[in-house]
Amino acid sequence: MQASCQCGQLRAEVPGATMAVVACHCIACQKRSGSPFGEAAYWPHDQVRIEGQSKHFSRATDAGGTFEQWFCPDCGTTVFMRGTKNPGVTGIPIGLFDTPHAMQPIRSVWEESRHAWVEIPTAVQHFARGRID
Numbered sequence: 001m002q003a004s005c006q007c008g009q010l011r012a013e014v015p016g017a018t019m020a021v022v023a024c025h026c027i028a029c030q031k032r033s034g035s036p037f038g039e040a041a042y043w044p045h046d047q048v049r050i051e052g053q054s055k056h057f058s059r060a061t062d063a064g065g066t067f068e069q070w071f072c073p074d075c076g077t078t079v080f081m082r083g084t085k086n087p088g089v090t091g092i093p094i095g096l097f098d099t100p101h102a103m104q105p106i107r108s109v110w111e112e113s114r115h116a117w118v119e120i121p122t123a124v125q126h127f128a129r130g131r132i133d
């Protein structure tokens, strides 16, 4: 499966089934995505093939770790993300996939900052704060 930024310059390719799809309601994901929540599907680093130019942004997390994201320098779309909290996995927002897919969040995290009108009906696990794995 192929994911790409808005302009198509930065791409990620994954072999197929994801480890998990997570919806995150934290303020940082809201800022990153411009949406009321962020969501991403996760694969082991070595299953993700990246093509194209990217810029990198890194921030400290509340838990004392680092969260990193790589975005297209032309259109600004974040295409992949990694965090020290979940070493070894790369997240890709599911809205970036070019091909039809059936990925759905199974986990909803940081619900303490969830917008009241947002519901993730496919999530079977709910956490007030963070959890990916």
Ligand SMILES: [Zn+2]
Binding pocket: 005, 006, 007, 008, 009, 010, 072, 073, 074, 075, 076, 077
């Ligand atoms: Zn782009």
Ligand SMILES: [Zn+2]
Binding pocket: 024, 025, 026, 027, 028, 029, 030, 038, 110
């Ligand atoms: Zn988040």
